[in-house]
Amino acid sequence: xxxxxxxxxxxxxxxxxxxxxxxxxxxxxxxxxxxxxxxxxxxxxxxxxxxxxxxxxxxxxxxxxxxxxxxxxxxxxxxxxxxxxxxxxxxxxxxxxxxxxxxxxxxxxxxxxxxxxxxxxxxxxxxxxxxxxxxxxxxxxxxxxxxxxxxxxxxxxxxxxxxxxxxxxxxxxxxxxxxxxxxxxxxxxxxxxxxxxxxxxxxxxxxxxxxxxxxxxxxxxxxxxxxxxxxxxxxxxxxxxxxxxxxxxxxxxxxxxxxxxxxxxxxxxxxxxxxxxxxxxxxxxxxxxxxxxxxxxxxxxxxxxxxxxxxxxxxxxxxxxxxxxxxxxxxxxxxxxxxxxxxxxxxxxxxxxxxxxxxxxxxxxxxxxxxxxxxxxxxxxxxxxxxxxxxxxxxxxxxxxxxxxxxxxxxxxxxxxxxxxxxxxxxxxxxxxxxxxxxxxxxxxxxxxxxxxxxxxxxxxxxxxxxxxxxxxxxxxxxxxxxxxxxxxxxxxxxxxxxxxxxxxxxxxxxxxxxxxxxxxxxx
Numbered sequence: 001x002x003x004x005x006x007x008x009x010x011x012x013x014x015x016x017x018x019x020x021x022x023x024x025x026x027x028x029x030x031x032x033x034x035x036x037x038x039x040x041x042x043x044x045x046x047x048x049x050x051x052x053x054x055x056x057x058x059x060x061x062x063x064x065x066x067x068x069x070x071x072x073x074x075x076x077x078x079x080x081x082x083x084x085x086x087x088x089x090x091x092x093x094x095x096x097x098x099x100x101x102x103x104x105x106x107x108x109x110x111x112x113x114x115x116x117x118x119x120x121x122x123x124x125x126x127x128x129x130x131x132x133x134x135x136x137x138x139x140x141x142x143x144x145x146x147x148x149x150x151x152x153x154x155x156x157x158x159x160x161x162x163x164x165x166x167x168x169x170x171x172x173x174x175x176x177x178x179x180x181x182x183x184x185x186x187x188x189x190x191x192x193x194x195x196x197x198x199x200x201x202x203x204x205x206x207x208x209x210x211x212x213x214x215x216x217x218x219x220x221x222x223x224x225x226x227x228x229x230x231x232x233x234x235x236x237x238x239x240x241x242x243x244x245x246x247x248x249x250x251x252x253x254x255x256x257x258x259x260x261x262x263x264x265x266x267x268x269x270x271x272x273x274x275x276x277x278x279x280x281x282x283x284x285x286x287x288x289x290x291x292x293x294x295x296x297x298x299x300x301x302x303x304x305x306x307x308x309x310x311x312x313x314x315x316x317x318x319x320x321x322x323x324x325x326x327x328x329x330x331x332x333x334x335x336x337x338x339x340x341x342x343x344x345x346x347x348x349x350x351x352x353x354x355x356x357x358x359x360x361x362x363x364x365x366x367x368x369x370x371x372x373x374x375x376x377x378x379x380x381x382x383x384x385x386x387x388x389x390x391x392x393x394x395x396x397x398x399x400x401x402x403x404x405x406x407x408x409x410x411x412x413x414x415x416x417x418x419x420x421x422x423x424x425x426x427x428x429x430x431x432x433x434x435x436x437x438x439x440x441x442x443x444x445x446x447x448x449x450x451x452x453x454x455x456x457x458x459x460x461x462x463x464x465x466x467x468x469x470x471x472x473x474x475x476x477x478x479x480x481x482x483x484x485x486x487x488x489x490x491x492x493x494x495x496x497x498x499x500x501x502x503x504x505x506x507x508x509x510x511x512x513x514x515x516x517x518x519x520x521x522x523x524x
Contacts, residue, residue: 085234096205105202107230122219173518179206292482312480312484386408
C-alpha cells in the first residue's frame, strides 16, 4: 500500500481555494469558542468518564482572560486503576487480528479528518499555534495513524518466515507486544506527538495509559474520545490528567507498566530512565530535545538560507525540539547573511494566534515568558542583540505571553545561549573561518536531533553528511533548515542526548520498538 500525506493547507493552495480554507477555519473558531469557560474535562478510564472534585483552571496562552475549561486531576488510586484497566485489557487486544485493530484506527483517522478544522481551532487556543501550524499538527496526527497502519500491513503484522534447514520443520519470527505502555506527551505537538506515540503502542497490540502535557489536555481528550467512539475496547487506551510528578512517580513504581514513551526535556527523560531501571528492565522510547545548528558557507544561496533559517528558528516561537537555535556562518558572507536574515524576520507578524495574519503567536506559559526575559538579559550582557529581545504588550498582546523573535550575535561558544535548549524564539549567530571548524562546532553540543547546511560545494555536502552527529539532516532545503519533518518522508529521532532509541517516528523502524521477537519452531 502507498502512503500519502494529508497536507490540508497546501492542497487548498494548489486548488486556488485559500479563502475557502480561511472561511472554514473562521467558522471553526466561532464554533469552538462556544465550548469555553464552563466545560469540565474528565479522566477516561476503562472507557468511563470520571470527573474528580480536584480540578485545575485551564487558560489560553493566546489570551489569559479565556478560560478553556476545567480539567480533572487524577489521584494515585485512580492512576493505578487506569494501569489495572489497561493490564486486564491487554490479553484480548493483543490477541486480536492486527487487521481488525487497523480497521478501528482507520475509522478514528477518518473521524479526525472530518473534524480537522474544529480540532485545529481548539489547538490554536490551547497551545498558541497559528492556523497554518495547527492544521498541520492535526494533519500529522492523521498521517501517523495511516502510515503505521500501512506499515503493519506491508510487514504482514511483523510475522516473517525463517529459512528451513531441516525437514518437516516450520520456523517463523513473530514480533509481539510487551503489555501496558505509559505515554507521556508534550505541549508543542499535542495532537501529532500524542497520537503518534499512542498509535505506536496500540496498533502493535499493546494497551496504553496516556498523559498529555498539563498545558494541552483538551486536544488529547478529544482525540481519545474519537478513538473510543471508533470502537476501541474498554481499557485499551486510558486518558489521565493532573500533577506530572505524581503521575510520573506512580507510573514508574508500578511494575505492570511494560514500557514508557516520553517526549520532553533531557533532565526529565534521564530521571525517568534512571528511576524506572530501579524497578525493572523495560523499554523506554524518549525524544529529549535539541540544540540544532545550521551551517551557511560562502557558496550558499543566501536568500534561500536566510528564509529557511528564519522559519526554522521562529516558527511556533522556537518551541520545537527541532528549532534552529545556532547558525554558523562563513566570515566572508556573514554580514550579507545577517542583513537578509533580519530582512526576513522583520516580516514576521506577532499577533493573537486566532487571527489570519498571525505568523508568530505566544509562548506557552509564564515560565517560558520569564525565561525569555532572563535570556535576553544574558544576551545583552554577553553578546549583541541584533534584532528583537522585547516583550510585546500592545493591545490584546498584553493578555498573552508575546515576545519578539530575537537574533543574537557573538556570544562565546561555551555560553548558556549556545549550550542549553531554550525552547524560545532565540537564534545565536557565530562565524567560522574553515568548514571543518563549523562542523566541529555543530557536533560540540550534547544534543544531536536536527541539523542543516547551505552550500554549493559537493565536498562540503559529503563531509557534512558523513560527520554530522544528528538524527535528521537537511541539505539546501528551502522550506526550513532544521524543522518540518514529514511522516513517511523524514523519520524523526535524535542522537546523543536527543534520544534513547535511535529509531525515528514516522519511519521504517519505529513500530518495532513496541514489540519483542518470538522465534516459533514447529516440527511435524
